[in-house]
Amino acid sequence: MRGLLVLFACFKRPANVQFADGRELDGSFCGAFEVARSLTPLTCLSGGFQTRSAQTLLDNPESDLRNIGNVRECLTLRGGDESSEKGVEKEIKGLQKEIKSVKKEIKSVEKEIKSVENDIQVVEKEIKSVGQQDPRRHAELREDKEQLRKKEEQLRKKEEQLRKKEEQLRQLLLFREGSLQKSPLSGASIAWTESDAGLDRVGLCNDKKYFRVDTSYLMVIGDGNSRQERLLYCREAFLKQHTFLRERVLDRGALGWIMGSPGTGKTTATLSFLLMLDMNEWSVTFIRLNAVADGFCVQVAGSTRRTCVIERITAGKLVETLLREWSNGNRRFVVLDGFLGHQPNHWEAFDACRRWRDIDRSNRRLVVVTSMASRDKIYYHEDKLLQLEEHLVVSWTIDEYLQAVQSDEFYEEVESMLEMDLGLLDLSRLGIKKMQLGRSKEARVRQKHYLAGGSCRHMFEMSAYDVVKFIHQAFRSVPDLELIFRGNIGASSTQLVNRLIATFAIDGEVRWLPASEYISWKLMHEIEAEELKRVFSKYSISNAAVKGCLFEMIFFKEVQRGLRLTYRRSHNRPREARPWKGHSVVFFDPLQGNHSLPRTAVCFRPISELQGGYDALIVDKNAKKAVFVQVTVREKHALKLSFFLDALTALGIPPGRAWKVEIIFLIPNQRMPVFRISPVEDCGALEGYGWKKGEEKKKAKVAFPPLN
Template identity: 30%
Template sequence: MTDVEQLEATWEIKDVLAVNNMTERFGCAPTSRQIHVLVVVPRKSELGWQSARLRPHIYDPGAKYFLLEKEVMDDSGLPPSRLMLYCRPMFHKQIEFMLKNVLEEGHLGWILGSPGTGKSATAMAFALTVDRRAWVVTWIHVDKYLGWRCVRLVGDERKTRVIDITELKQVLEFGDDTKHHLVLVDDWTAADSFTDLTVMCTEWFLQKDIVMKRRLAFICSVADRGKISDNLELMTRAMECKLWSWTLDEYLEATSNDDIFNNVFPYLDASGLSSADRSTIVQTKYHYAGGSCRYMFCFSTARVMEKLSHAVDSLDVASVAITGPRSSLSLNCVFAMFKGTSGVSTVLHVVSGYAAATIGIRCSPEIIKRFMNTNQGSSNPVLNGWMLEMIFFSSIREGSLDMVDAAGNKTGNWMKGTLVVSDGVPSLPADRHIWIKPEKWNKGGYDAIMVDKGKRQVQMVQVTSSHTHAFHINYFNSWLKPLSESRESFKIQALDIIFVVESGKLKDFVISTVTGQGKLKSFGWEPFKEKDRVKVVGIRRREDGTLSQMGANAFQLHGITMRSC
């Protein structure tokens, strides 16, 4: 090959061939009448990488915790900080799926779950434990608005760089034909901006190597990847791994580890009491974060409320009815996936109690119907309680609400009224009643207060789906006392405390613990007999389990009988 710098502008191809003794090889030389074109192919430039040493990591199927050091999180698209993972059952399920179904059997893997399930962190843990003597692991964290963070694990080396779609082919075809290649695409969605990425990765995966293996898995930021052609499913031998969202028990178990608890403590701020016991701190934040460990461990309570409020305000019938868990990321955070009644199936559910109550307060009856149709099949009383709150607040805002006893007989009703969200004492009109929902959550107190200043009546309501519930009088008195000292004060002639319970649990419902006896004496409640004054009312489920249109003569919603006004 003649160096391009040695060529003279007047040279013809025959001259080059002669100089390099190539005439004999080609059999003849071009004539002078022929047009000669010299094509100089530029050398392919290699991608530049930042490189660092990487220590070995081992996966233990029986481990309870897995440490991701800061240096393995940097430049990966994941939070650049040290992360101690609690190895809940879903952690091991995902690791075993990626090891057996993806790495060993060669299926195209799809890791699915609602935001905050822990899919990405678990996938990174898996990537670190792959045998790098035989495998090269390429991690690509995609983003709609930023460059894609690429991490390559080769032997004892960790390489990083930012790439885009023009460099993807070169990343996939990295040129080492002595090792197998595993590619993990993190934070994938079915967005149009990732179409080329999906096509290129899938085409690369489908190429057959005689000796070396190609493996591919998408770690999705959504619970459902959308409609996929049957032909593509068969060609790629695709398999899904659906992961359930976090439960309260898993949060409690995770935070029993001092390292984890101390690391996430700044975000467990919902109770406002730094001196509260660990269980109370976690349970209070759970009301807001629900099944999302990202909300639980990575965001303050105020930020979680802001994000969920924005998402709920963005809800519309089309998004819930048509796209559901595949909706935009702002809507996607309203959903979570939990274990169904069979213990194997998955049920799509609203993510938290705060989200459910916010939907009940702000959304239309049509939206509530859509959620009712979607959020079914759970045996978890906590999830049922969230739905009950959603229904309750929607009911008192949009229509009148009947209370029933264990036999289904009507025992009273609440009329439609204005709903105010406040932890204090709002302005109380004298000519009509209003409903007050506390902004802060406390596990032992009330969920709503009905105040009729004109009739001098107060009703404090606790909604529960459990068989038992504690009665902490201090929580109720903590609102009544400020009322009596405020400018809105009036002499309460009728104070009722009402527990709203599912009809199936009404007969056996028990008030388990009573504390703060005597605090309601000034309101006419005899000390140590408060438990006898509490009203327990049932709710009954309509057979079809759905909502009727507002404006119908009457309908029932999860057992609460509603009538249009």
């Protein structure tokens, strides 16, 4: 018979108290154990505890300190009466106030420590100055230094005690917040649909280069009978994400926080990891939240899968309820996907997941997946308390796309999405002439990459028409396009800036750049040249990736208007050349070959932003002149001659003396004194075009455009 009983806990205050999850409150913190007393009287449902009955909890609780954890779990899961909840809310406010006071005291101690350290430095300097000339004064200074050291040691001990007290207060705060969860009797109802999990059809395949997944796990709620399999390419970032989930979250119990630009594959990599777990040991819950539409939940326990809709408005309560009703006895793994920091209901869902995890951290795992690039303000001590660890997923590169389509099965799945209708791009409006399209799988990937850039969603899941529509919508939503170069896509952003940005790891640092060449060209068209130069001047040279992107955009803007260059000379003043005429831009793929030369002078732009050797090739058929331009903001740059030869061959420019071939390194003015060309690769590759082997470095020119 089930009924309500009143749980009275009369605990004594021991020297040390340890919760069920291993966290400990020591006796030096006078108010720590009062939490046990403050739990009474609270109502609980008898016979409803997961591990122990209510009667067991009442039997001499102080004889087993683990009972405290069980009481906490009981109260957190089953809830209390209204008067008790008000008391807990009051206590929570008191704890928050005390934490704030302790933090203020810590800052005061830190300031005092710094003052003592400065005093020690002054004394040490005086000791060095006095030396052995005045033994008496030297001894006095030594004694002063010793006293200061003791004072510093005392202050550091005080700081340590305060930080320990702060952590204990935060533990209590988490504890009391957990006790406020509502009874399931008043929670939102959930309508589940069950089906076979179908785990025998998922897993690594094709020499572990791909992962086969059931698409119904990714996008639909239904009976699970109409299913379609799909291959995921296991690129390096995919494998690194699996390593993070296995080593940091699964093995060490961290709260995983996975970030990255949209379209990096964060969700699919996380889901594939869940489906690889041993379902005899683990049961998993995948919760997908959306900004506007309702979300969904997929739960797998053993060989059974069940799904439900997560209504957007009540997402927090629904998540709280489904976690509370999760009765499977296995260890449990929850993923909260699609988290957006500016959505209050997403925070409610996260808080429900966080409290659920805190009840039993040894057997519960939690991962948050978000397209936001940061968590806004970060509090180190809170992260430490939560055991929160971040993982950043970088965007896709052209090489990874090309490797992915090597599987015929994979290519057949995505082939229809690689179709490009150039009429959609409105290239003429951007000052670009029509590019030639190849039909090989590699050529089609390179062409779609111009539009999709670092987003595999844009590359493989969306048509060119939908991608263009998507990008244009994002442009309309961004009031200040400079946000794109700041990487301003933090947790509080309500704009669509992140749709225009890709995340790259460059020289060990994370950089946010325009997601594709098409986006770069639209930016160049939307922003006036003077505004581009103003934004360029705001970034330091050390931020090479962002500054390089802006510098390249300025170059192509000036190419269309008419470029003016000033050349560096060895011993004389820089020489300003006559301005070039304005040129139209033609995108081309040097790997395709058989490109016909237009009658008028044009600027060829490689379709891949990762093209080696050069960024532009200006060709004048009538003047028989080809000028390669490499745009860079770095102190040195390699001269890779084989790339120049490939381009000349692809355009049908024959070797000999008929054509004049030039190479120009375009750099910012402030780099002129220090810039150098190094190393030189493939020496002799251009001998047929008048470039003597071993003298290529001397023949290459260095110039800068006016930016004022």
